[in-house]
Amino acid sequence: MRIAELLEKRRQGWVELENMCDALQRSNYPFHKKGNLVSRFSALYRAACTDLSMADQYQLPPTTVEYLHRLVGRAHSQLYRSRQFPFRKWIYYMSVVAPQSIFRDICVKVAFVVFFGLFTLSALLAWSEGNFPGFAERVLGSEQIEQMEQSFDKPLAGNFDRYVTMSGYYIKHNTSIGLQCFALGPLILPSLCALGYNGVVLGASFGYMTRSDVEQGDVFFQFVTAHGVFELTAIALSAAAGLRLGVGLFATGGLKRLESFRLNAERALPIIMTSVMLFFMAAFTEGFLSPSSLPYIVKASFAVFSSGLLMYYFVVLGYPRPEIDEILEESEDNPWRKIGIEYAAR
């Protein structure tokens, strides 16, 4: 058979496949509900695939081969479309995969030790004015201390309008900072610096406010107690996620460097998702509960409650158990599954 004849025979199928691709790209086209169209599409796709694989044998002209490559590529990306996040999968991911992978992640532990270590150290230094005079003033700057004292001068009494506005602001501002901390993870230093900076500055503020000669301390703790647990954990987690990304670049564990980076990004994902969730919860607490004039005992019990919640999430749900391990080993979502054939093949 001459090539031109062959091309003529096939061309109609190709054009039809192309038109179907066009139709599929229009998202409102109810294609997936029509079985016969789908089977026609896959038949045409298979035919085009066969044509492409036979192109060498039949000596098709190079432009036709190029055309076929594009056509098959187009049809391929329509046939195997991206899957959306089903809600049930999200629940499973956040309640099973995320705590498990956070619990076993050494980077989370390191970030927590660094953050809360620096926080405590800085708080102690700022608190003991007698032993370390001027520490808080040097870390925070006297201007900022004045500003802080001013903002906690009056007892807390917000109104609804302010609560709503401020919670929106906290969501935008704080979560953005957390996500930035994560995004700069591959460059390692910015992420670590942000973590250390936050630990030292927040610790110094807490320490300074604990001093007995600072009158605004009471109001300060009225404000920060409720949301502190969520917020501080979220800060540490976002930096841990960034750290996990950066570590993937040099601790490759026998993989190719780029492949290890990719795998560690997958491992960082549950951490940053949890962090975003915590930032949201912190923002709403900070917006509504913290500035309210409710008695301190309510806020303190909320802090205890939220600590318990986090303990449950990270320790009870996260503690490795054989039956969960078995499920996770099967699960495609688990980034810590054993590196098997899939990775060895690449």
Add this chain to the structure above:
Amino acid sequence: MNAQSAIDLTAVITTPENIQFEYRIAGPFRRLPALLLDFAIRVICFLVAFVLLLIVGLSIPFSGSIATMLFLIFWFAIDWFYGLVFESSWNGQTPGKYLTKIRVISIDGRPINGYQATVRNFLRLADFAPMVSLEMFFEDAPAVYMVPTFLVSLICMSITSRFQRLGDIAAGTMVVVNERAWVPNNVKLEDPRIASLSEHIPANFRMSSTLAKVIALYAERRTRIPTARRAELASHLARPLLKQFQFRDDTSPDLLLCALYYREFVTKDAFVDTRVQSLPSPLKREAPVPSSDDSPVQAPISNSLPPILNPSTTESTATANPIPLDRQVL
């Protein structure tokens, strides 16, 4: 398809059907317009939301604070979740990518999933690094680091084989060109002498597949080459063939290659034209033949001749062939 044609701009995908095909990878210059378009769309969304919520907040009493909160949350969402939402629901395309006809896919050819979309969009900030302050350009601008230089992504793209930015490497994705394929019909053999010359090529001459490929490439590109260059290019291949076929030395090399293309790729059924008068034989011992394209004795070239391999000429044969495609045997 294999190591022989390993050009930088293609990625080979092996499908579940065990077929290999190539994707053209989009480079930085293809992706920058998409980025700018997406940025423009985001700015427009931002402004629209601002105006809408401003109107709502001012007109309905006591809704000002809620409008402000919604606006702030919307701002946050559009900053961080724009790409994620579109890429996971639009099959790897954002509006900007849709307009510039590129698409994000996994490096193994599968569509991207939600995790990949999340990772590659969250890491965008690292790709923009290092940020430069506006202060460097204007004296009185605030010292905020906000102008992206894209250095990280450019370096990443230049050292990876698939033009991946940092986020792409982390997510295991790449950006490919998703253009509508064009119909490969740019071969124009309008010169009527081609058909007749091809008849004089010895019937026992069989082309190797590499020669066929070279000739096809030449025929597809010759219209873009000036006449003098055509002769120069074609003569390398044509001179030994002229000797082999015992044609006159002054036969146009361009014409000979076209005739070979015609003989190899075009059937006579597909190119019937009664107006073509048969030329005198180009064999040396017979009558002379026009020697080059632009010679004054050139046969009249009819513009109304249908281009070869044109779909319009093939429809009749195609419709007369109602066998289901997957049953057809090549």
